[in-house]
Amino acid sequence: MLPKRIATLLIASAAVASAEVTPGELLIAEMNCVACHEPSAATAARLASRPSPRLGTNGVNAGAEWLRAFLANPQKTKPGTLMPDMLATLPLEQREAATDALVHFLVSIQRPAEKTQPVDEAAKSTAGSRLYHEVGCVQCHQPFTAPAGRESELAELAARSVPLGGPEIARKYSVGELARFLKDPLQSRPGGRMPSQMLTGEEAESIAMFLLKEGTGGQPATPFSVDPAKAAAGAGYFASLQCTKCHTDAPLPPTTVQVPAAKRFEMLRARNAAGCIAPNPKGNTARFDLTERQKTVILAGLRSQEVLEIPLTAEQQIRRTMTTLNCYACHSRDRRGGISELRLEYLGDRQKTPPSLSGVGGKLSQDAIRTVLASGKKGESGNSLRMPIFGTANTEHLPVLFEEADAPQK
Numbered sequence: 001m002l003p004k005r006i007a008t009l010l011i012a013s014a015a016v017a018s019a020e021v022t023p024g025e026l027l028i029a030e031m032n033c034v035a036c037h038e039p040s041a042a043t044a045a046r047l048a049s050r051p052s053p054r055l056g057t058n059g060v061n062a063g064a065e066w067l068r069a070f071l072a073n074p075q076k077t078k079p080g081t082l083m084p085d086m087l088a089t090l091p092l093e094q095r096e097a098a099t100d101a102l103v104h105f106l107v108s109i110q111r112p113a114e115k116t117q118p119v120d121e122a123a124k125s126t127a128g129s130r131l132y133h134e135v136g137c138v139q140c141h142q143p144f145t146a147p148a149g150r151e152s153e154l155a156e157l158a159a160r161s162v163p164l165g166g167p168e169i170a171r172k173y174s175v176g177e178l179a180r181f182l183k184d185p186l187q188s189r190p191g192g193r194m195p196s197q198m199l200t201g202e203e204a205e206s207i208a209m210f211l212l213k214e215g216t217g218g219q220p221a222t223p224f225s226v227d228p229a230k231a232a233a234g235a236g237y238f239a240s241l242q243c244t245k246c247h248t249d250a251p252l253p254p255t256t257v258q259v260p261a262a263k264r265f266e267m268l269r270a271r272n273a274a275g276c277i278a279p280n281p282k283g284n285t286a287r288f289d290l291t292e293r294q295k296t297v298i299l300a301g302l303r304s305q306e307v308l309e310i311p312l313t314a315e316q317q318i319r320r321t322m323t324t325l326n327c328y329a330c331h332s333r334d335r336r337g338g339i340s341e342l343r344l345e346y347l348g349d350r351q352k353t354p355p356s357l358s359g360v361g362g363k364l365s366q367d368a369i370r371t372v373l374a375s376g377k378k379g380e381s382g383n384s385l386r387m388p389i390f391g392t393a394n395t396e397h398l399p400v401l402f403e404e405a406d407a408p409q410k
């Protein structure tokens with residue numbers, strides 16, 4: 001007979017093995033806590049954390065004034081951002097000089113800017129507005145127009161949308177730069193949370209014009225010249241402020257700067273909110289500007305982190321990917337997700353919603369699913385909604401999982 005204690009343990013681990021992905025686990029992954037707090041290989045695989053944008057030649061060319069504002073206060077400049085404030089760890093009197101040095105460093109590693117275009121071509125920006133509201137952007141982002149009589153819904157929709165970058169976005173991108181980003185968002189943001197909507201160059205330019213008009217008007221960038229001494233100092237800050245932990249590919253000259261060591265992930269037992277989730281984070285911690293609710297769910301996730309060692313089942317993994325990549329914005333599967341009532345308005349034909357993905361692994365072959373994911377699909381069913389491309393690295397696990405989860409029991 002099994003000793004009672006072991007039997008209880010087995011029951012407990014059976015319960016744990018079926019544990020669903022919790023909101024805390026999702027936040028830990030999307031905020032990339034394990035970039036600094038190194039996890040076990042099993043935990044790293046299960047979390048599949050959101051990679052941070054690339055900086056340097058594969059990154060975007062962002063305006064110097066925007067960079068300065070964003071680094072000085074990420075949340076204020078881009079409300080809702082997942083980038084922590086790392087400069088807050090510096091004494092007040094050092095912060096401005098450090099920000100300045102970082103701006104010089106970041107500009108020095110950017111690729112040359114795209115040519116800027118005039119922003120006020122009315123016909124193009126009208127076309128941009130139409131495309132923005134039709135191809136699928138508004139299934140994740142806020143719409144700017146509503147049918148007559150329903151304008152009051154726009155604020156509610158904006159609150160439930162992925163932030164676009166706020167009015168400050170016009171200081172970040174020229175029309176040419178934003179068009180380049182929209183045409184191939186995966187180049188600078190390999191995590192695929194912002195998918196490619198297969199825009200042509202012309203379509204991307206039209207949407208960029210429209211979005212920058214919604215911002216502050218897309219002023220041309222003020223000329224900026226790099227001071228090599230400041231850039232070198234900035235490279236030092238880039239290492240010492242732990243930027244390298246998340247932005248792993250930024251080209252950095254050899255440096256002797258000390259990078260603070262963070263505890264391993266499994267050491268974060270967090271009996272109470274300390275370190276990065278403390279009410280007032282101190283020392284070398286990362287300041288994410290977490291809400292009380294976020295702190296509570298992250299704490300719960302850290303306390304039950306044993307479950308993160310357990311690989312997810314096929315169905316759990318599908319649900320997790322459909323959540324992080326927001327497939328649910330357009331598709332339902334097993335009564336979850338699908339286009340919400342408020343957003344049906346933007347479909348053209350409300351009846352023609354994207355196909356449900358319930359049982360899709362039994363209906364389509366692995367190859368057929370792989371093809372849709374790799375090359376996207378322009379709506380053939382009378383709608384201009386497009387099935388976007390999320391990047392092979394982010395979706396290649398799905399065809400097998402769909403088959404495993406949906407194939408009829410043998």
Ligand code: HEC
Binds near residue numbers: 165189197199325
């Ligand atoms: C499936 C959901 C989804 C769709 C569809 C989508 N986006 Fe995004 N978009 C995102 C997410 C998520 C982010 C944030 C990405 C990140 O943090 O890596 C984002 C980011 C952005 C940004 C901010 C870039 C920055 O520098 O801050 C812009 C602008 C944008 N999207 C425009 C668009 C446009 C235009 C379309 C349609 C052509 C579109 N998006 C379609 C999810 C989506």
Ligand code: HEC
Binds near residue numbers: 082245246
């Ligand atoms: C926890 C990981 C993390 C750390 C640490 C971090 N960043 Fe970021 N960074 C991000 C994320 C995530 C974004 C995307 C934010 C968004 O668009 O909302 C970002 C965006 C950026 C961007 C804009 C890139 C683009 O394509 O829009 C720059 C520039 C940047 N970070 C510089 C820095 C610097 C400098 C530091 C150190 C002071 C730093 N980051 C530290 C995660 C991090």
Ligand code: HEC
Binds near residue numbers: 035
């Ligand atoms: C840019 C690096 C970085 C990121 C990203 C980061 N941390 Fe930290 N964290 C640190 C450093 C450095 C410390 C202080 C040294 C230590 O205690 O490990 C710390 C401390 C902590 C502590 C206190 C540890 C203790 O026992 O005192 C907790 C808890 C924590 N972090 C949780 C998190 C969570 C949750 C996230 C994601 C939301 C996160 N951290 C993201 C660098 C980071």
Ligand code: HEC
Binds near residue numbers: 388
């Ligand atoms: C912006 C909306 C949108 C998002 C987000 C989206 N899709 Fe789609 N998807 C579509 C549309 C529209 C179609 C139908 C294209 C057609 O055949 O006309 C489609 C078709 C499909 C199909 C083919 C289904 C069938 O029965 O033919 C699969 C599989 C699929 N999507 C998977 C995904 C996955 C997985 C994700 C997330 C990684 C995702 N989609 C995200 C809009 C979207």
